[in-house]
Amino acid sequence: MIEKTGIPPREMVKKEFPKDERVLINPKAIIECYKEIPCNPCETSCPFDAIHVGEDINKRPVIDFDKCTGCGICVFNCPGLAISVMQLKEDKALLKIPYEFIPRPQKDALVNVVNRSGEVITVGLVKRVQEGKKQKQTALLHIEIDRDFIYDAITIEVPHGQ
């Protein structure tokens, strides 16, 4: 199905998460790079050596959750916008996503959070809008969502026609 629509089914997404949800008490990168492509900036950008692609850069990236600190550096270095960071905070969760639209949402704004099909599933709170020269114009949004949505939330709705 994903080959036809670009939408990974939930089971596929879940496989990229730590098996034990408690691992997410600390922030962890979730990599959704489902097909082999010649690419490896995720591996080379990670300062903690937590992502492995290997010499054949066509191989899919593999993450070592023990090493990943959830810093988010791979998130804005991935040209496929295929990485996010997830962290559980009691009944909430904090999602870090790459964002390349102007204007950026404001801190403390409420935003529509969408799933991988582009449907609005919940409302999130913008906790931080992280920008930096090294990010090469890709902002990192920190969005607080309800914990129930950790396997579904992927980005925020972009307002049309600006």
Place this chain on the structure above:
Amino acid sequence: MERGMYMRHKEAVIIGAGPAGLKAAKSLCEAGASVTIIDRNKDLGGQLTKQTHKFFGSEKQYASVRGIEILKILLNDLLEYGTQCEILNETSVVGLYHDKVIACVKDDKFFKIKAESIIIATGASEKSIPFENNDLPGIYAAGAVQTLMNQYGVKPGDKVLMVGSGNIGLIVSYQLMQAGVEVVKLVEAAPSISGYLVHASKIQRLGVDILTQTSIKRAIGKEQVEKVELWNLDETWQGMEGSEQTLEVDTVCISVGLAPLTELLMQVGAEVMYVRELGGNVPKIDHRYQTTVKGVYACGDVCGIEEASSAMVEGALSGIHAAFDLGYTIDDEKRKVKALKEELKFLRSGPHAAKIRAGYNKLGVMI
């Protein structure tokens, strides 16, 4: 047109200043040759001038850097060589003769250059598809849309139908959204998405539905596109009567592939061969990127539609070989060539490059 029939003599001439041509120029300059780069556009860089997205690949091919930033790096590299590298922009090559005479037009003036060595890096042109009213205003090729948006800051329309799910169609859809344009749907004739899935997922999660086995039947509108009719395709790629649906859009963006620009190669008498996997007619090159005409080399998309990453490596290689044939010695030549070839091999080793590998196989070159 004024006919100033003077002829200049040049050592190495590169036709086309895309990533392939610019890298070839660098190799030649490094070796000590004097180089002339010709491009019909004002801004050098070929396709790179339009690419505002971050590139794939590995660090060697500037992965994670935006195309336009890669271009700055390539141009800066050449600046170092000052007048050793002459640039003739806004100059079109209109003819190429067997004796390596290049006919050029700049500012309506016609002139000729006699070169000792020629590298052809002319890239590719966009293909189109037949459908009713495909000449209505509002129907653009993807490249034209990119030029409008990324170079001139002009929106092509407000509601777009994208045709084609290759990387270009997927990336341009995303760039349209970044420019505030609504991409209503993306249609693809094949049964599955042909570009990278990460690009597809990126636009799908922003609400752009991708419809496979679907194509555009006709565009509707008086002065300009107002609607389009889509239909489903059966297993034999034929449109199915009764499956039509109408969509309100004011723009159709066509991205159904590229074809190598081989006219100059044919003029100079280089043998070409039709290889579907590489995008159409491509020159028969040897493992040193030389065509069947001695002293004429080809690299980049003109040898087969690929990526800027591979175009750069091919450019670097053909520059080294051309310099060698001109009599220059290149420091560490063998090691450099080997490393570049390894790089190419990696770029072409994944499942997405299966077509490319098959294409070169047909062409009978092992590169």
